Amino acid sequence: MEWPGVLLVKFLPATASDYDEVMSISGGIHDGVDYLPFRYHEWLAEPQRRMFVARSEEKVVAFASFLLVDGGVTAVLQGLRVAPWMRGRGIAREIQKFCFNTLRTNHPGVTKIRETVEENVPPSLLSKSRLLHSKAVVSVFLPNDHLEKTTQLLSCRLLSVYQGRPPVPQSLSKVLRLLDDPRTAEDLFPKGVLIQDLLPLTTHKCNIELLARWGIAWVYSKPSDLLTNPIEGANSSSISNLSEHSTLSCTSSGFLSLSTPPFPVPLEKGVYRLNIDLFGSNPSFAQAHILHHVTEAVRVLPPGGSIVCFVFAEETLRKPVMHYLHGMAPFPAYRELLMLERTLEA
Missing domain, CATH: 3.40.630.30 (Gcn5-related N-acetyltransferase (GNAT))
Structure with a gap:
């Protein structure tokens, strides 16, 4: 044409x-x-x-x-x-x-067109679209020579406020069973939508199966996985600082996250991007899941590689995530991702 x-x-x-x-x-x-x-x-x-x-x-x-x-x-x-x-x-x-x-x-x-856009959306686009959801974005740069220290620091910060079972990788069948429970699905995806690696989807079964074919790593924590007793002997100031942003409750909702293996980007040779998508509202689970995905990414990273890590989460988790990643070099990027939908006119 x-x-x-x-x-x-x-x-x-x-x-x-x-x-x-x-x-x-x-x-x-x-x-x-x-x-x-x-x-x-x-x-x-x-x-x-x-x-x-x-x-x-x-x-x-x-x-x-x-x-x-x-x-x-x-x-x-x-x-x-x-x-x-x-x-x-x-x-x-x-x-x-x-x-x-x-x-x-x-x-x-x-019948519908969907897309994700960064903050500062042109009014012309908003006027013809519906805002389905938005996610807070926190991004940091993790240079190769600091990766070991970074994972150690994140482990120490988590241990100071959280004692519980580690997040568990999930098979496709287990994820589908989770989403078959209306209460769990509503807790994890309040509007029935998810954003994976900038891709705006609903929790439709065929979409979950599509993600599985792409090798997406699903990780889940049950509400009962979260215990309430910090590790004895942990640094008291660390506990005080992080506890401000953590709700330690065994009655909280569960927590789901996913990521793909880090992939190379044009920024510089040896730099890889890691996207971590968080679904849930509990700050302690969020920290545990971030640590899980960063640790796994470091494990498979090619020798000499550095990571630009993007964390996508509910707005209520922005401050806890930023606090957990405090001291790591911020990567200058967008702070919010919007999920828009419009009707495809005949």
């Missing part, structure tokens, strides 16, 4: 051979921790995804994709980017229109 703007623009399915050109227009996106360089070829192999490029004068000038979720009734927009020299000329709007027209023609069962 062509768009007869100031320059002739053609919209085409993206291919493996477009990779270098797509990367060439992606410099600086997501503060140097862009996921697309690592995910591009994986996305091409996903049967539920479609990827497109816009070409003008034989050059790639834009990229966009959508993923079919919720059993085929929703399309999630991901990866949108426009070449620097084409920004401000309406190309982003036009490639999205092309995606919508493709959905109407090839996937008539799709």
Whole structure:
């Protein structure tokens, strides 16, 4: 399809051979921790995804994709980017229109469009979308030469306020059983939505199965896993400081988290991104789950690797998470992720 703007623009399915050109227009996106360089070829192999490029004068000038979720009734927009020299000329709007027209023609069962966006959303986007949910974002940089000290520090901070069973990895069948319990599902996902690795989903069974095919690590803590007695002899000031943000109650709700293995990002050679998604409201469980995922990431990290760690959590957990990660180098990025949804008009 062509768009007869100031320059002739053609919209085409993206291919493996477009990779270098797509990367060439992606410099600086997501503060140097862009996921697309690592995910591009994986996305091409996903049967539920479609990827497109816009070409003008034989050059790639834009990229966009959508993923079919919720059993085929929703399309999630991901990866949108426009070449620097084409920004401000309406190309982003036009490639999205092309995606919508493709959905109407090839996937008539799709009725909703969903996406995640960072803070400071343009009013024009908010005016045509519904805000489904938002997550607080805390990001830190963990350099290779501090990884061992970091995990030791996080372990000490956790032990000063929490004595309980460690989080337990869950199989797909166990996760589905958890979500079959309406009370548990409501506690973990109050609006029936989840954001995994920037992907906005509902708790629909097919979405959970999709995540399982991607090798997502699910980790769960039962309410009874949380005990109330700090370790004897722990530093009293540490207990006082962290207890301010911790509710130690065996009657609390359970806690679920997930992450993918750390993946390389363009920021610098040897830098990997780790996304940790937290579901629940208990600060002590949040700390235990962060430690679990960071420890696992360090275990599988290639030699010499450093980590940019993003933690996505409910807003009520922002201060406890920041306090738990205090002293680690903040990574300058967005502080909030919004989940938007709109109707795909026929």
